[in-house]
Amino acid sequence: MDDRSTGPEVNTDLRDFLRSRRARITPADAGLPDQRGPRRVAGLRREEVAQLAGVSVDYYVRLERGRSLHVSEAVLDAVARSLCLNDTERDHLFALARPARRPRRPAPPQRVRPGLFRVLDTLSGNPAMIIGHRLDILAANGMARALYTDFEALPHRDRNLARYIFLDESARSLYADWEAAARRVVAALHLYAGRHPDDPRLAELIGELSVHDHDFRRWWADHDVHRHSNGTKLYHHPLVGDLTLHYEALTPTTDPDQLLGLYTAEPNTPSDHALRLLASWTGNPSPTPPTSG
Structure with a gap:
């Protein structure tokens, strides 16, 4: 399946965020052994994130592709640790993985007390x-x-x-x-x-x-x-x-x-x-x- 697929069940915000965070983390940053030779991707491979998070490669691939999943808090915590997310990024990951969908209309005007x-x-x-x-x-x-x-x-x-x-x-x-x-x-x-x-x-x-x-x-x-x-x-x-x-x-x-x-x-x-x-x-x-x- 093409990573860029954007069917009705694809969470593109989650997909793009996870891919951007994975690209910036090196194996050394994640505590993985140094590997000799060239690497084909910037940052961690998907299978390395899956290994660090303790989930199957297939599960993490579907998660990063933004496919509809009922992701547990434990899995999101594990992924956040694997990607070395800070507190703000972790909260953002949870918000993206569990979006609270609202009617697509402007929020009421805010008032200052x-x-x-x-x-x-x-x-x-x-x-x-x-x-x-x-x-x-x-x-x-x-x-x-x-x-x-x-x-x-x-x-x-x-x-x-x-x-x-x-x-x-x-x-x-x-x-x-x-x-x-x-x-x-x-x-x-x-x-x-x-x-x-x-x-x-x-x-x-x-x-x-x-x-x-x-x-x-x-x-x-x-x-x-x-x-x-x-x-x-x-x-x-x-x-x-x-x-x-x-x-x-x-x-x-x-x-x-x-x-x-x-x-x-x-x-x-x-x-x-x-x-x-x-x-x-x-x-x-x-x-x-x-x-x-």
């Missing part, structure tokens, strides 16, 4: 924004708008972090390492796609970015996944220069598909002074309550 919106308003000295489905920007305080762009002046469909990163030329000069930031955004979209495989607005977004940006199209094919949690980002702001900001992503318990992103600078550093200067120049305008998600 008034209490959470007031929290955003109090963070006036630091950039902060609330991100929802498909990396939509649901709300942003004045500092976030000063750091990035005035999302609230854009049409609702354009208030999206991925569209900003790939379609707004100013983003490429704002990020000191634009490629790293852009690849994280692509990987975050892949993670969302695993949980919401039937979101038509996501399909529209992926199609638009694939048409307009070669880098997005290439990185989407890598099938990497990323969960926003914390880290450091480097910027070169047109008004205040270089900024090193640390971010934390906090998820409200009432809506796991929203997150509050908060950016801070180390006290008494050039980045801290630059952030204070940006605040003084922008006047810390308060965020406007969103009318839709």
Whole structure:
């Protein structure tokens, strides 16, 4: 059977993800003995994954081809270990192997709770924004708008972090390492796609970015996944220069598909002074309550 078969029972997302993860793992990475001589495939062979996972070769081949299977949690755990998946990739594998199919219609607009919106308003000295489905920007305080762009002046469909990163030329000069930031955004979209495989607005977004940006199209094919949690980002702001900001992503318990992103600078550093200067120049305008998600 051709690996590229796409019949009605083929899970192409699962197929492509497993193949991409297998291709990046060497036998040494997986703890297999060194084998002399050339190898015909990049990464592990299917029979090697099957051996490591403790399943038959035929079973793993059908799984990687995306054929409909009732895969147990134990088997998925074993495959995740064999492919050296991290926690985010493991969760993504489970989501792809056990997709929760929903009606193919847009999800209801997301709303930011008034209490959470007031929290955003109090963070006036630091950039902060609330991100929802498909990396939509649901709300942003004045500092976030000063750091990035005035999302609230854009049409609702354009208030999206991925569209900003790939379609707004100013983003490429704002990020000191634009490629790293852009690849994280692509990987975050892949993670969302695993949980919401039937979101038509996501399909529209992926199609638009694939048409307009070669880098997005290439990185989407890598099938990497990323969960926003914390880290450091480097910027070169047109008004205040270089900024090193640390971010934390906090998820409200009432809506796991929203997150509050908060950016801070180390006290008494050039980045801290630059952030204070940006605040003084922008006047810390308060965020406007969103009318839709």
